[in-house]
Amino acid sequence: MSLQRTNRYHTRFNVCLQPVQHTMEYLDLAPIARVGGTVKLPGSKSISNRTLLLAALAEGNSEVRGLLDSDDTRRMLEALTVLGIRLEGRAETGDFKVQGCRGSFPQKQADLFLGNAGTAFRPLTAALALSSGHYKLSGVPRMHERPIGDLVDALRQIGADVSYLGQEGFPPLQIRPAAIRAGGEISIRGNVSSQFLTALLMAVPLTQADTRINVVGELISKPYIEITLNLMRQFGIEVSRDGWQRFQIAGGQHYHSPGVVHVEGDASSASYFLAAGAIGKGPVRVEGVGKNSIQGDVRFVETLQQMGAQITMGDNWIEVSGNARLKAIDVDLNHIPDAAMTIAVAALFADGTTTIRNVASSRVKETDRLTAMATALRKVGATVEEGADYLRVTPPQRLTANAVIDTYDDHRMAMCFSLVALGGVPIRINDPKCVGKTFPDYFQVLQQITQPA
Secondary structure: OOOOOOOOOOOOOOOOOOEEEEOOEEEEOOEEEEEEEEEEEOEHHHHHHHHEHHHHHOOOEEEEEEEOOOOHHHHHHHHHHOOOOOOEEEOOOEEEEEEEOOOOOOOOEEEEHHHHHHHHHHHHHHHHHHOOEEEEEEEEOOOHOOOOOOHHHHOOOOOEEEEEEEOOOOEEEEEOOOOOOOOOOEEEEEOOHHHHHHHHHHHHHHHHEEEEEEOOOOOOOHHHHHHHHHHHOOOOEEEEEOOOEEEEEOOOOOOOOOOEEEOEOOOHHHHHHHHHHHHOOOEEEOOOOOOOOOOOOHHHEEEEEOOEEOOOOOOOEEEEEOOEEEOEEEOOOOOOOOOOHHHHOOOOOOOOOOOEEEEEHHHHHOOOOOHHHHHHHHHHOOOEOOOOOOOEOOOOOOOOOOOOOOEEEEEEHHHHHHHHHHHOEEEEEOHHHHHHHOOOEEEEEEEOOEOOO
């Protein structure tokens, strides 16, 4: 897959939009001397769309509070409306009332456009494949580059009729009514997107039959599966498991509204500000996640602690500060592979070579994130060894000023590399609006807690 992406125009972002003679928007970040302050996190993307879908499938009405207002959630809200789900609420407040459909979408024929919202596309694919309707799911060209073959193969194992309208293994998809073989077993690889297993887990109760899901190989991103199981439990579905290899869903269970559901702040978004606190002295406090969070990504702070950051936590907040150069570490991040990207940038501020292991899953995203990270880290002067499932990062004596970072429509690339400005050098982020996927006002919030160099 090409790591290149272009837009139709090239402008300054977050200043005044002035067209120039190139092809991409960009943001120039000035050097930052230090950071300090409090950040209130937007709602979790992972939790927001899972909660919306479960509320739609449940019996009864659910009040969803603190929903993230982002591209991904807007696409899910649009899709549910097209499928006949009654929604009341406003994006600005993040509070919505969802009228559940008791496991059967009212609209049995629909053409759904889902933009680049993977957290909407994957679970909807599974739920609709078991819903006895005619559906087409498509998105922007970028979505059509995001593999979905493992999920489709798993659904076909129980008789679902899902076909590709373009390249084999990729969206867009067509779903037709099918004779679902209720009960039995489904196998799915563990070393691909955790959203595939999440989609299966959430959809299987619709069959009303005993079903076992077998994970082939080691399961990655276990914290994201914990989130899914926790949310299913809130909506009345119990899943038993044998370690991380087998998941058993007993038949006869139905989703029931819990009444009110609160969406936690986004722990993934928290990682950038927490790392900023460790690099840029701090203290930086993030509100919306804490020691009681259901999101495993909060374990990111354990890695920052290994690197020498000072951490304090409350029920709903985490605070980080750092008063010295970070320590180089050798760490297995299979449990939080997405946060590995933030650690790779933090490694630029360490006292030696940092090795990040067991993150092969970064290669099966819409962007090959290991290669994208290695490319960008070299641009800012680091020496990088890139393996099949690891990165080894040696920081330069001095970071390279005015490096131009390509983001490939990947919000994590934009947010991670904004932290380079904490090294006292300016940096350019291409296509900065890609942060709209999870944290539309990320750069504005970052600016509020920074002191310029």
